[in-house]
């Protein structure tokens with residue numbers, strides 16, 4: 001999570017970072033001009049045009065992390081600002097620590113981070129998989145990665161030691177040595193970022209997908225309703241920071257295991273916008289450039305439908321909150337990971353349904 005100037009070598013790349021950006025149309029010369037300007041601290045339209053998806057970190061063949069340079073300049077220049085409509089994001093960081101639901105002694109400790117009300121975690125984290133879990137949320141447990149979409153990319157780095165300390169204290173209080181994260185932003189901050197910054201993490205961070213995969217593996221007899229369904233997956237921006245297993249982001253293996261156990265067929269290999277070329281949910285510009293965000297969502301949803309998907313699966317609460325309305329309009333059912341698993345376990349979805357329609361989006 002830092003631009004590495006020593007790796008950015010214009011004679012050994014084709015400007016892939018911005019040539020491959022799906023949201024601008026730059027040729028190699030313009031791409032390199034833009035990166036040069038950013039390195040020199042000069043203004044460039046990319047600062048405003050960038051929708052903060054982090055994909056260019058994956059596109060750069062040299063591993064220079066150009067998105068982190070863009071984010072740094074966006075913060076310095078205030079070019080994105082924090083619009084009034086986006087204020088709830090900042091509010092999440094100031095909410096008091098809360099026990100959303102108290103589980104059983106010895107049960108898992110799950111952190112829903114700061115955005116636990118974006119999708120109603122108290123309703124989604126229910127059923128057999130979560131029956132023993134204690135769920136916590138609030139500002140002290142918010143990694144702050146959402147701020148990267150709002151021109152304050154330094155926030156997760158600055159808050160990192162406090163974030164880890166808050167979680168470690170709570171883990172001790174509940175007598176556990178691992179914490180499950182519902183948002184992969186928190187997971188990636190507690191793993192990748194903590195490692196990069198040399199911050200010791202005295203508990204084991206567990207991704208929600210790893211937790212679900214392990215639970216299903218330990219309870220194969222509970223899968224009473226194999227789904228036999230074709231599904232596309234919305235991979236979030238924060239998943240790009242996940243620890244990698246070989247050339248794959250680690251979460252994709254957990255998800256593949258879950259799909260195999262509950263009878264889901266992924267259509268991702270038939271999609272245009274998949275893997276590192278996956279499209280962003282548009283949350284970074286949802287309030288400031290709403291029509292542009294919805295256009296991106298339509299392209300994304302259409303691509304999933306064209307690949308034969310019957311549902312679009314979401315892991316990230318932010319992604320589903322901003323995309324579910326477009327999914328509904330385009331008749332591709334959005335479904336949150338916990339609800340998908342409940343279907344396979346033959347459980348009722350409750351009032352939240354597959355995607356908590358009825359909760360305000362915009």
Ligand code: SF4
Nearest residue numbers: 008009013017060066
């Ligand atoms: S960030 Fe990577 S792709 Fe972009 S100009 Fe530098 S080396 Fe080339």
Ligand code: SF4
Nearest residue numbers: 021050051053054056
């Ligand atoms: S972060 Fe995404 S939108 Fe911004 S320049 Fe990189 S690829 Fe393009």
